[in-house]
Amino acid sequence: MKTRFKINKTIGFIFLFIVSLTSCTDDLNITPKDDQTTLSEELFTSEAAYKQVLAGIYANLALTGTDGAGSSNLKNIDAGTSQFGRVLLYVQSLSADEMIWSYENDPGTREIQRNIWTAQNPLLLGMFSRAHLSVALANNFLRETTDAKLDARNVSAATRSQITTYRAEARLMRAMAYYYMMDIFGKANFATEEDAINSIPAVYDRAQLFTFIENELKDIDADLVAPRQNEYGRADKAVAYMILAKMYLNAQVYIATDRYADCITYCDKITDGGYSLATNYLHNFMADNNTNSATNEIIFPIVSDGSTTQNYGPTTVMINGEVGSLEENGTALGVSEAGWGGALRIRKQLANLFGSAFANDTRNTIISANRPIEITDISDKDTGYVITKYSNAKSTGGFGIDQTFVDTDFPLFRLADVYLMYAEAHLRGGGGTQTKALGYVNALRTRANNTNTISSAGLTLDFILDERARELHWEAHRRQDLIRYNKFTGGNYNWTWKGNGSNGISLPTYFNLYPIPTASMAANPNLTQNTGY
Template structure:
């Protein structure tokens, strides 16, 4: 089993460095459009600081500031609307056909889930800003670990050997941030460690971002730690392969080119890395998913700890939000009995994917008793089904350390997604074999104790889209999947409350990317608004 490293193991120093890296950046009032941050030379008199500065890059995915869950280091942005995993969940899942948020007075939520967003939406500003902060932190680490600086500090050979992998990880985290910017907004402020400070950065469009991300991830391959050989919570080769595979799967959306062969190739590289499915599907979403059998399936998590990394991240939101207004099922989910009082429910389109043939499927955690399937009024928390996919309980039956802030890591990437990407890439002409594609789908069904395995004649693109929803719902993939299938905008597929219609209405095509936040444009005059907004 791979060694386990949680960010909270070194959180004291990481938080201090997180503050150092961000507190002197005036541009973070809106968005870090350059990298005006300075690290003290005194900091690096202890060579252990290099690993701690690297930890700060990872910490930005989980934390919003240095003073608890209510604190944000992005001024004028609420902590809850700028936590990386939470805003990613909102823009990728809440905007689509799987989730409803009851409390529409929460800034930005109403517009995201009704597809009526504008450039003033605070959740979009949070996503744009948090991703760019990841880029800024990575750039700073790379500036502080050049050969010239390491020579000047007389850094030991042992530490310099470690820094080779650290630098590759920083470049990977930066590439991943640019990947999400490319997918969500279609453009980004583009800065690397080689650019001059105190200037307005250029803006890269999708094609430029695609080329940069691809070249970066290929270039760092030899320096990254091998798959499943890094400490838990840190990235390795397979995380880079995952970003590449997902980028290639969606390449027709991003750059109008077919890269399904490359997608399938990188799926195979990940599968060759030694990952295996957790025997129990729900182990992936429990409070001990950093130590139970899920560690063999989760390729990269956003870490969460109910004591030392308290935050309003995606798993805290989902576990508390799953507590039904009628059921009060919080105790079995490892949080307080009332939880957040019916904050989250599912739209009927997700419920309908779990018909009678999925009654005993482990992926079906729907609670429907005493509830209508339709949500005719979003504020009525007693309507619509609820689910219990995520939990703050452990695989051995104990509860997490805190009854609000959960211990459950968010599985940003996991092996099941790779299996389904392989099957889809094969159907789209990417190579591989039909027998392998069917085998991977059936492996997921068998793991879920669903006796309804498929044959080659059942494997179609529409089947894959539905199976992705059954396997990967509430894991921040759905918007991207629907766009790839030409079902997010337009009227080919409507879901409850799409476009602010109770039964769904068509969306204009420019909604396939989000608007650039008004505040971000104000921070960098080189940024222009996306077409249609």
Template sequence: MKSIKYLLMLMIATSFMMSCEDDLNITPEDDQTVLSEELFANESAYKEVLAGIYANLSLTGVDGAGSSNISGLDAGTSQYGRVLLYLQTLAADQMIWSYENDPGTREIQRNLWTAQNPLILGMYGRAHVSIAFANNFLRETTQEKLDARNVSAATRAEIVTYRAEARLLRALAYYHMMDLFGKASFVTENDPVANFFPPQIERAELFTFIETELNAIMSDLVDARMNEHARADKAVAWMILAKMYLNAEVYIGQDRYTDAISMCSNIIGAGYQLATNYDHVFMADNDVNSAVNEIIFPIISDGLRTQNFGPTTVIINGSVGSLEVNGAEVGVGAGGWGGALRVRRQFAELWQGGLFDNDDRNSIISANRPIDIVDISDRDTGYIIQKYSNATSTGGFGSDQTFVDTDFPLFRLADVYLMYAEAVLRGGTGGSMSTAQGYINSLRTRAGNPNMVSVGDITLDFILDERSRELHWEAHRRQDLIRYNRFTGGNYNWAWKGNGTNGIAIPAHFNVYPMPTNSLASNPNLTQNPGY
């Protein structure tokens, strides 16, 4: 069972009460603004409050899936994994959302966004909630506070690890801010709680902070694969660093590919293994089937205990075709959400040519459908996919037919293999192309694809396409295209890029999202990104 999920239920009534108004310049809905001393009378509260930081990745409020603990943002526009998926995937060349009356989606998928977009505000706000929750936890676990409460030696020893996890989750949120916005409202546990406008911090400073922070806590984190399911360990820290180093030329204008190889090698050497079946990674029991050996860090989902409109609930219900009505196959209502999600032509074409006809990663459904989406509202056009499922590897289904049990694999080993190969290709040292070849072929073998690659086949273009085939709809694509200089400009156009049916160039400033108008209005220290 997903042990952390039981903790989430314990903490909902406590951790979501923590104040984040001054940290975030957004208003929490709950009237209680501090963690009471009574809460910590029982020393188990420390783990429960830590669980609250994790819960922010999955939950949006205390009153069910439709509630939000951030004023002005509903659950659909502020669930962490969902808005991350939208900003990284819906904005790029893999996914189309049919219902453009849903707030913010039209502008994101047509690359027309402005600083007023609610999905952009949702990502900014939800990331800063993680930061605020982590800061509150760190303020409540100082030596002075523990001394005043006469906390036992045994609990103090555990709190060392808890504090490292809180700092890691804060670093993860700042990493997403760095990648998506290029800056952040910067606040730590050492800053005042009231009457404080956080300063703005730019990309290079964020990079240094996150790198320094993760290295500082490394020895206090649990060893890789040794923590409870869905709790962070050393491998999660290595993964964030690997991502930063692979994209360092974008973030700070420096080549850090050798460091990326080092972090990838750390993860690979920690004992992770590919799931025996590609589908297992995206099924309702991916917390207990063979995927547990591959998934490094998930955003958890449970149809009963943590109901939310998160990425897997959206993807699985949304992927059910309007013509196919195939929801029963994947463990949701037969009609799902009526064809809400489809794929763009450019993604569909990655599977053509015969090499991927029998590849398990190829879940394209094309029968009776044209490949082109000329009218986004016409749900019967464009291919669909059936990658994620609310079915289990043993033949059962999830606990609910709307809210799925499927964890979202935020980080997994297959990504590490492909990052390793790319970093070697880009000139990093400490790795080899023959090793990279083995990793790539292991992905194809796992997928049942007999078409193995040679070292000579592995080019940067090949890696970009293989990343799309292996990692589609996992919130990586925008970042990948930016690293390859193919997101903005006209080097590569895809259907509906820039609001053109066949795609048109978009300006370079779209490589980062705008700072939300609401946030600018509430904090005089924030400035808008150029071009917006």
């Protein structure tokens, strides 16, 4: 069993790292506000500090501040609008046909789920800023681990060999942040450790980001740990392969170039890495998904701990939000009985993908009794179906340690997605084999206890899009998928409350990118607004 990366034991160091970055992060439109800590040479008197500071880069995906779940280390940005996994879920899933958030007074949510966002939306500022903080943290780590710095500190040969891997991981985390910026905003403030700290950063567009990320991930391959050989919660070669595979699958969107064959290549690299599907689909979304059979499937998680890393991240939000206003089913989910009183429901388009053929499919966690499928009034929490995909329960019995802040890690990347990417890339002409593509899809159905496996004739692109929703809903993929299929904007496919129409209306094509936050442009004169906003 893989050991777990001890992010929880490094909290005292994680945000030491941040305050010293004021000038660096100002360049990236981020102003840390914690004035209680400093970073100095004293920190590195212990060689253990290098791993602890590396942990800070990972922790930025889960934590928002040093003073509890409600604190934020980003100036003028609330914790609830800047937790990485949560805002990623909002921009990728809440904006599409998968979920509805009942409490539209919560900052930014109304505009995201009705597709009426503007450059002033606080969730977009949170996404932009948190991703850039990942870049800043990685850059500073790389500056602090140069050969010259290590020589000056007389760092031992043993630690230096580890730092080689640490540096590769930092570069991977930076590349991942740029990947999400490329996908969501189409551009980013761009800086590496080579840039002067006080310089105004350049702005890279999608093509430039694509080239940088691709080259960077390939360049660090030799220094990354082999798939499934790193501590749980730390990145390895498979995480880099996953980002490349997803870039290549979406390359027509990003750079107007067919890279499906490369997607197949990197899907194969991942499947050759020793991964296997969890024995039970729901193991991927339970409180012990860091120790149950999901560890064979999850390629990279955002770690959640109900005791030592409390945060309002995606799994805390979804599990508390899954508790229905009528059902009050929180006890079974491992949170308080009433949860958050019906905060989350599903739009009927997702519900309709689970017809009678999916009655016994373990991916179908829909509760529909006593509820209409339609949501004509978003504030009416008694309408629309609810689901129970995520839980704070353990596969072995019992629950997470806390009834609000869950122990359930968010599976950012997992093997099932690789299977479906392979099948789609194959159908789009990327090569591979029909036999393997069909086997992957049917393996997911078999794992879900669904006897309705498909034949070659049923393996179509439209089928894959629907199957991705059935397998991967509420995992922050849907917006990207719909854009790739030309169904997010325009009127080819409408869903409940798309474009602020109760039955959905067409969206302009420029909505395939989010606007650059106004505050971000004010901080960097090189940033310009995306077309249409």
